[in-house]
Amino acid sequence: MNKTLMYSLxxxxxxxxxxxxSSPSAADVDKATVEMLKNSFQNRGIATVDRLVQDDANRExxxxxxxxxxxxxxxxxxxxxxxxxxxxxxxxxxxLGDWKxxxxxxxxxxxxxxxxxxxxxxxxxxxxxxxxSKEEISFGTLGPSLYNYGKLxxxxxxxxxxxxxxxxxTWGKLYNSRAYxxxxxxxxxxxxxxxxxxxxxxxxALLLDPASPVNK
Numbered sequence: 001m002n003k004t005l006m007y008s009l010x011x012x013x014x015x016x017x018x019x020x021x022s023s024p025s026a027a028d029v030d031k032a033t034v035e036m037l038k039n040s041f042q043n044r045g046i047a048t049v050d051r052l053v054q055d056d057a058n059r060e061x062x063x064x065x066x067x068x069x070x071x072x073x074x075x076x077x078x079x080x081x082x083x084x085x086x087x088x089x090x091x092x093x094x095x096l097g098d099w100k101x102x103x104x105x106x107x108x109x110x111x112x113x114x115x116x117x118x119x120x121x122x123x124x125x126x127x128x129x130x131x132x133s134k135e136e137i138s139f140g141t142l143g144p145s146l147y148n149y150g151k152l153x154x155x156x157x158x159x160x161x162x163x164x165x166x167x168x169x170t171w172g173k174l175y176n177s178r179a180y181x182x183x184x185x186x187x188x189x190x191x192x193x194x195x196x197x198x199x200x201x202x203x204x205a206l207l208l209d210p211a212s213p214v215n216k
Contacts, residue, residue, distance in 0.1 A: 034052075037052055038052065044114040045113075045114035045115060045116070046112065046113075046114065046116060046117070046118050047112070047113060047114040056079065056082070057079045057082075057083065057178050057182060057183070060075055060079060060182075060183075061079075061182065061183035064183065065183075070183075071182055071183060075182070076182040076183075077182075079178060079182040079183075080178065080179055080180065080181070080182050083176045083178040083179040083182075083188075083191070084172070084176070084179035086175075086176050086179070086191045087171075087172050087175045087176050087179055087190070087191075088175065088190065088197075089168075089171065090171070090197060090201065091197065094201070095158065095167050095168075095171055095201060095204050095208075096158050096159075096167075096201055096204050096205040096208060096209060097198060097201030097202040097204065097205050098202050098205055099202070099205035099206045099209045099211065099212035099213075099214075101199075101202040101205075102202035102203045102204070102205045102206030102207075102212070103132070103206050103212075103213070104202075105123055105124045105126075105195070105199055105202055105203055105206075106123075106124045106126035106127060106132055106203060106206055107123070107126070107127050107132070108122075108123025108124065108125070109123050109125040109127075109128060110122065110123045111123055111194070112194065121199070122194050122195060122199075124189060124194075124195060124199070124203055125187070126146070126203070127139050127140065128140045128142075129141075129142040129143035129186075130143045130144065130145060130146045131145040131146060131147050132146050132147065132206070132213075132214060133147060133213040133214055133216075134147055134213075134216075135213065142185065143186065146207060146214060147214060148214065148215055149170075149207045149208070149214055149215070150166075150207055150208040150209070150210065150212070150214065150215045151210070151215040153166045154166075155167070155208050155210075156210060157210075158204075158208045158209065163208075166208075167204075167208060170204060170207060170208065171200070171204060173186070174189055174190060174195075174200055174203060174204070175188070175189070175190030175191060175200065176188045176190060176191040
């Protein structure tokens with residue numbers, strides 16, 4: 001047996017043996033699971049084991065999911081407030097870039113694997129959960145369709161004051177989705193450094209520019 005795998009199973013084996021006299025507590029099982037995960041993975045390229053570390057939002061949402069019930073409102077609001085504080089707005093105050101570049105980013109699922117370079121540009125992988133334009137015949141359905149995103153929300157001029165609320169909401173949602181939904185499954189592409197500020201601007205243009213295929 002692979003030594004790494006063997007060592008990773010030791011905490012679980014200990015729990016099984018101890019279970020002959022008493023049942024392990026939920027905390028014991030959680031601790032053993034964490035240890036097994038730590039022993040089962042290793043740093044490889046840019047994919048490091050610190051990705052296994054849960055923040056408060058992940059921890060609370062996983063616990064609620066296991067319990068089969070939603071977060072209580074107080075906890076959910078606290079998570080949303082904490083994540084809202086992480087949102088960094090465009091340094092120059094401009095939210096939109098080039099929708100053509102945004103389309104490339106949205107259709108790319110590359111990045112952040114052990115074989116990628118640390119300075120390589122990541123994709124947004126948006127198509128994996130959303131329909132982006134009416135031309136697409138294959139797309140994920142975990143998230144809602146983004147077709148006509150800006151048009152349906154009445155954004156005819158993203159730079160106009162009338163569309164400011166939607167523009168800012170869209171930026172915040174892309175940057176850190178948990179600022180608006182505590183247990184959102186949407187990747188926190190800004191907060192986690194998946195996309196940089198300029199890439200976010202391009203994706204914003206894809207969603208909100210009237211000339212984008214999203215709004216045609």
